[in-house]
Amino acid sequence: MSTPVRILLADDHALVRRGVRLILDSEPDLTVVAEAGDGAEAIALARTERPDLAILDIAMPRLTGLQAARELSRLLPGIRILILTMYDNEQFFFEALRAGASGYVLKSVADRDLVEACRAAMRDEPFLYPGAVTALIRDYLDRAARGGELPARVVTEREEEVLKLVAEGHSSKEIAGLLFISVKTVERHRANLLQKLGLRDRLELTRYAIRAGLIEP
Amino acid sequence: MSTPVRILLADDHALVRRGVRLILDSEPDLTVVAEAGDGAEAIALARTERPDLAILDIAMPRLTGLQAARELSRLLPGIRILILTMYDNEQFFFEALRAGASGYVLKSVADRDLVEACRAAMRDEPFLYPGAVTALIRDYLDRAARGGELPARVVTEREEEVLKLVAEGHSSKEIAGLLFISVKTVERHRANLLQKLGLRDRLELTRYAIRAGLIEP
DNA sequence: CCGGAAATGGGTGGCAGTGCCCATTGCCGC
DNA sequence: GCGGCAATGGGCACTGCCACCCATTTCCGG
Structure with missing residues (x-):
């Protein structure tokens, strides 16, 4: 076997990072080489460490995991990205795919799954939790029904400012x-x-912003 | 040294449970004997396992960590309780103390702290993260200024029903x-x-309910 | 160069949320 | 028994949110 996969781990909870690190480091083919507590720190560390794989929580201060994923894909084209999140939500799942992620893992179901997702990402295979597969199929059928246009709706910067404040x-x-x-x-x-x-x-907007990590509850 | 402290661990994220378990089990004087994914399961497991210490996340389905703490204190009077949460919030901190908790640990700062908090709880010493100490002192001064009455305001059951729905x-x-x-x-x-x-x-009520784990975002 | 999207601003109307006033019933503890 | 509190319900007025209509300016890409 070659050298282990070098992993950047980003989550705003030190406790979660510590736990995930223990899980991953106990696998001989995986090693965590850097930990970040927010999205901006993740990007800074990725520049210097140049990891093979980034595991990003969505809800983080400064830059969310999705924003960080977009930036990382641009900066290090070969990098693999896993999104690790609390929320089983189609909206974020598709956002993650558009942001360049090759896997989407739920904190509520993952523990062994996370290791499998890491290996799948390195083999360039997508890792999908079962609910995500359902969402993917439903989306495919929806698009087929509407004639093939892709949604690709993105919130503009100005809108995101307003969203946060609302x-x-x-x-x-x-x-x-x-x-x-x-x-x-x-x-x-x-x-x-x-x-x-x-x-x-605006109440639903609030819940959306919290899920997206744009604000703290 | 005597037998290790027997710990019940309750958190709705399998990944967090796994990580925390790895952290605690690596200490010779601590051992996790049961894991629960929600508050009701935590109480059921506590009945049969009779752990020395319960570590409870606040935001859990069915029963929140605070509700579970109240029930556990009633059911097993000798049990020690640690509240483990994402949110640095005075409101929950005092609720936790009223619910019978002897410690309050933040996920964002805890990793080594969690082990120390477990040991402090077993010595019947309170464990307070620095911000909580500040809140405690401020509350003490406030009460002294107002003449010594204790707030002890609790949301009634009916109000909680309404709160959830709002x-x-x-x-x-x-x-x-x-x-x-x-x-x-x-x-x-x-x-x-x-x-x-x-x-x-009602928007702030929503954020409160999310922090309290009464609803999902 | 022209079409579309983003950002800006205006008016009107309806309904929901919120504050502040009022009241009755029932239960629990001192 | 009596005082307090939880739960119930009403009226009135103000404010804010939201839907639907209208418009102009700027800038980017094909």
Whole structure:
């Protein structure tokens, strides 16, 4: 066997990093070479360490795991990426695939699975938990029914700013003041977000932002 | 040295349980004898295993860690309890103390700390992360300033029902229909919750419910 | 160069949430 | 028994959110 797979591990909870590290380091073909507590740190470490594989939590400060994944794919084209998350959610699953991830593992079900996902990623095989397969098939059928256009809907930067502030509990008037724009424009961005994400009101926007790690609960 | 401390570990993420177990079992004086994925399972296992120490995550399905802690203190009076959580929040810290916990450990800072907290709990010494000490002192000063009354405000069962439904995005009318009461009564419960918890609107109630593990984001 | 998307701003109307006032019933503990 | 608290319900007024309509400016890519 050749040298072990060099892994970058990013999660904002030291306890989780420690546990995952113990799990991975007990496998002879896997070794954790760097740990990051947020997305920005993950990118900085990836520049110097140049790992073979990055395991990224979605909900992290500064940069989310998905944002970090996009940046890492651009920076180190050969890198493999696994997204490790609490939430079984189609939206994030497809976002992860678009961001360059080759696997998606749930914290609630993973322990042995994580090791298998690492090996699958290095063999360039996708790793999908069972629920994700269902979502993938449903999406395929949906796209076929609609004639083949791909959704690829992405929240713009400005919209994400507004999303954060809405989810933090600011009123439209407050957000307008913070961003130096009119209340109407804030409401328009919010309406676009609701429509793009298929949500109903600012309460659902809040839950979305929490799942995405954009804000702390 | 006598027999190791027998520990019950409850967290809804298998990955976290696995990691924590690896950390604890590597200490000769600590051993994990049972793992639970939710609060109800934790209580059932505690009945049969009668552990010396329970480590409980706050955010769990069925029963939260705080609810489980209250029940465990009642059921097994000698048991020591550690609350292990993502959130550095005074509200939960004091709730945990009232629920019978002798320690409060943050996932974001704990790894070595967790082992120390276990040993402190078994010596009947409280374990406090630094921020908690600050909160404790501030609370002490506040109580002294107000003349010594203790807050002890607890959300009633009915209020908790309403809290969950509000946080899940149901309107007052929907909740009224689900609970067979009038819209006005729903609004009164919600208003009482806002006042008791020191929150401003249903969006903050949602974030509170998520932190408390009452609902999933 | 032209079409589309992003960002900006406006008006109108309806409904929900929230605050503040009022009340009754029933239960528990001192 | 009586005081307090939980749970129930109502009225009124204000504010904010959201849906639906309208528009202009800027910039990027084919």
